[in-house]
Amino acid sequence: MRVLVAGATGVIGRRLVPLLTAVGHEVVGLSRTPDPRVPGVVADALDRDATIRAVCEVAPDAVVHLLTAIPKTINPRKLSSDFALTNRLRTEGTRNLIDAAPGARFIAQGLAYAYDPAEGLADEDAPLWRDPPAQYAPVVRALTDLERQTAEAGGLVLRFGHLTGPGSVYADDGSTTQAVRAGKMPIVGDGGSVLSFTDSHDAATAIVAALDRDVTGALNVVDDTPIRFRDWLPAYAAKLGAPEPKRVPAWLARLAVGSFGVAYLTRLRGADNSRARLCLNWRPRRAAMLEETA
Structure with missing residues (x-):
C-alpha cells in the first residue's frame, strides 16, 4: 500500500514511518x-x-x-493563538x-x-x-470539524492521549519535564484531572493496525493506566x-495560567x-509512563 504521511517528522510520524516500511x-x-x-513531496497543507x-x-x-504546529512550550493564557495554525491544519488542512x-483510506489524529x-x-x-474555557473553545471546534470531515469521508480518527516519547513535552528535554524538574508545576486545587497517556510508538502501531481494517468513526488510543494529576505529578517529580x-488554590492559579490552565489541571x-483494543486488535505495548525513563 502506498501511504502518504502528512506530518512524517513529528512525534508520532518519526515512529510511524519505519514501522510502515x-x-x-x-x-x-x-x-x-x-x-x-x-x-516525499513538498507542499503547505493550507495551500489547497x-x-x-x-x-x-x-x-x-x-x-x-x-499535521500540527504546536509550540514546544505552551502558554495556557494564549492557547487560542498558540493553536491557531494547528486549528487551521485540522480544518482547512483536513x-x-x-x-x-478521494477514495483513499483516511486516518487522522484526534485528542x-x-x-x-x-x-x-x-x-x-x-x-x-x-462548554470549554474560552481559550480552548477554538481547539474543540477544530477537532469537531476534523472529526466531521473524516467521518463524511469514511475515515477514522484516532484519539490519542497525552503523547510521550522522543520529541514530546514529556521527553527528557520536553517543556513539561523541565517545568517539573524546576519545581514550576504545582498541584492546582484538587488536582482532579485524569490523565490518559499514549506513547508515540503505541500511537504508531495503532495507525499501522488501522490501515489494514475497515474501521470508521473514532477510537481512543491510550494506555491502560489513567491516573489523577494529583497522584501523577508527585510520582513523576x-x-x-x-x-x-x-x-x-485554584483561584490563585487562575491569575497565572487562566481558566484553561486551571481546567487542564483539575x-x-x-x-x-x-473499543480500540477490540476493533484494531491493538494493545499498548509500552510500560506506563511512570515506569519508563523520561
Whole structure:
C-alpha cells in the first residue's frame, strides 16, 4: 500500500514511518520543506492547489493526517493563538487532504483529552467538551470539524492521549519535564484531572493496525493506566529527582495560567481504550509512563 504521511517528522510520524516500511508499505511524506529523513513531496497543507498537485502526484492508497504546529512550550493564557495554525491544519488542512485523495483510506489524529468533563473514563460516544474555557473553545471546534470531515469521508480518527516519547513535552528535554524538574508545576486545587497517556510508538502501531481494517468513526488510543494529576505529578517529580510539587488554590492559579490552565489541571477526563483494543486488535505495548525513563 502506498501511504502518504502528512506530518512524517513529528512525534508520532518519526515512529510511524519505519514501522510502515518494515511491514511492506511504500511511505511518502508530505511537508512544507524538504526533509532528507523521509522521501516525499513538498507542499503547505493550507495551500489547497499545491496540496492537491502534490498528493495527486503520489496517488496514495491511504493518507495519514498527523499535521500540527504546536509550540514546544505552551502558554495556557494564549492557547487560542498558540493553536491557531494547528486549528487551521485540522480544518482547512483536513479538507485539502481529503479532496486531494478521494477514495483513499483516511486516518487522522484526534485528542482523547477533549471530552466533556464527567466522572469515569470516556468512551468514544461521550461528547467532546460542550462548554470549554474560552481559550480552548477554538481547539474543540477544530477537532469537531476534523472529526466531521473524516467521518463524511469514511475515515477514522484516532484519539490519542497525552503523547510521550522522543520529541514530546514529556521527553527528557520536553517543556513539561523541565517545568517539573524546576519545581514550576504545582498541584492546582484538587488536582482532579485524569490523565490518559499514549506513547508515540503505541500511537504508531495503532495507525499501522488501522490501515489494514475497515474501521470508521473514532477510537481512543491510550494506555491502560489513567491516573489523577494529583497522584501523577508527585510520582513523576520523585522519579526525576525534582522538588516535591507545591499545592496552589485554584483561584490563585487562575491569575497565572487562566481558566484553561486551571481546567487542564483539575477537570480533564480520562479515556477508555476498550473499543480500540477490540476493533484494531491493538494493545499498548509500552510500560506506563511512570515506569519508563523520561
